[in-house]
Amino acid sequence: MPMADTQPGLIQQMLTELPPAFWIGGLALIGAMMGSFLNVVIYRLPRNCLSINKPSRSFCPACKTQLKARDNVPIFGWFLLGGKCRYCGAKFSIRYALVELLVALLFGFAAWKVLYAEGIQTTHLAAWITLAHVLLMITVLVPWALIDLDLHYIPDGLTFLPLALFVPLSANASTYQWGVAGFNPLMFGLQAQWLDSMLSAFTTGIAAMAFLWLMGRMGNLLFRKQAQKVGGDSMGWADVKIMLMLGVMLGWPKMIAAFFVAIALGALVGTIARVLRGTLGVPFGPFLAIGALAVMLFAPNFEAALNWYFNLLQGVAK
Numbered sequence: 001m002p003m004a005d006t007q008p009g010l011i012q013q014m015l016t017e018l019p020p021a022f023w024i025g026g027l028a029l030i031g032a033m034m035g036s037f038l039n040v041v042i043y044r045l046p047r048n049c050l051s052i053n054k055p056s057r058s059f060c061p062a063c064k065t066q067l068k069a070r071d072n073v074p075i076f077g078w079f080l081l082g083g084k085c086r087y088c089g090a091k092f093s094i095r096y097a098l099v100e101l102l103v104a105l106l107f108g109f110a111a112w113k114v115l116y117a118e119g120i121q122t123t124h125l126a127a128w129i130t131l132a133h134v135l136l137m138i139t140v141l142v143p144w145a146l147i148d149l150d151l152h153y154i155p156d157g158l159t160f161l162p163l164a165l166f167v168p169l170s171a172n173a174s175t176y177q178w179g180v181a182g183f184n185p186l187m188f189g190l191q192a193q194w195l196d197s198m199l200s201a202f203t204t205g206i207a208a209m210a211f212l213w214l215m216g217r218m219g220n221l222l223f224r225k226q227a228q229k230v231g232g233d234s235m236g237w238a239d240v241k242i243m244l245m246l247g248v249m250l251g252w253p254k255m256i257a258a259f260f261v262a263i264a265l266g267a268l269v270g271t272i273a274r275v276l277r278g279t280l281g282v283p284f285g286p287f288l289a290i291g292a293l294a295v296m297l298f299a300p301n302f303e304a305a306l307n308w309y310f311n312l313l314q315g316v317a318k
């Protein structure tokens with residue numbers, strides 16, 4: 001039964017009657033703080049000697065002095081410091097501030113898109129599960145893309161831990177067809193279907209992983225010379241792992257769409273990089289992350305574009 005049909009309780013009333021600005025602004029603020037935390041994850045997680053929670057405060061990578069709380073304010077901290085360490089003058093990359101801004105914008109946009117833009121009601125429990133799903137995707141995919149970009153490798157903790165969360169959430173991804181509007185809340189309703197869709201999402205992940213691994217093998221055979229130049233493999237192990245997780249996150253129709261977005265973007269950026277700098281080694285992971293978020297956030301728009309395309313094909317066939 002949809003939640004809207006039941007008599008709203010106090011908490012539900014509070015959730016649904018707060019203005020959009022509260023949720024969009026509030027989540028953007030949480031996003032900025034999450035971005036700050038993700039900067040720590042991006043820096044420390046691949047460096048095995050560093051723990052995520054110790055030291056608890058951020059420190060200067062050059063002189064190791066801990067930053068003051070006021071220098072740690074998301075987005076603005078970097079500007080207040082003028083992009084430099086207060087103690088030794090070492091430069092901080094503007095990327096720290098940009099990551100915080102990006103996650104803030106993505107969180108705010110996701111809140112607007114999922115809760116308001118598609119005309120679904122915040123009274124639907126499904127809307128909130130979907131929002132949680134999208135926010136979790138952002139939280140995992142942003143550090144994923146940036147660590148892959150930096151080091152061409154993904155720590156296992158960033159694959160297998162989120163998997164444990166996304167397998168139950170995947171009921172959401174694979175059952176609501178494209179748009180949020182067509183969603184039936186299965187999570188706490190129809191148990192059998194929930195199990196079924198979890199299995200389906202997991203199978204999608206395995207299939208996507210196997211597919212990319214095969215592509216990589218073929219790529220190595222076809223482009224052996226180029227592959228040797230970039231270190232032996234045209235598709236990295238990190239890319240194979242991200243396919244497993246994306247398959248589980250998205251379910252198969254969106255997974256395929258995300259893959260094609262990634263290929264198109266990767267080809268475009270790869271060509272530009274080759275012309276400008278003569279480099280070949282652009283990691284594929286960041287493009288997959290962008291594709292996945294784009295497809296998840298713009299699912300109804302993708303569906304409309306796909307329908308338009310199929311109608312066009314039918315028109316040509318006649």
Ligand SMILES: [Zn+2]
Nearest residue numbers: 060063085088
């Ligand atoms: Zn310093």
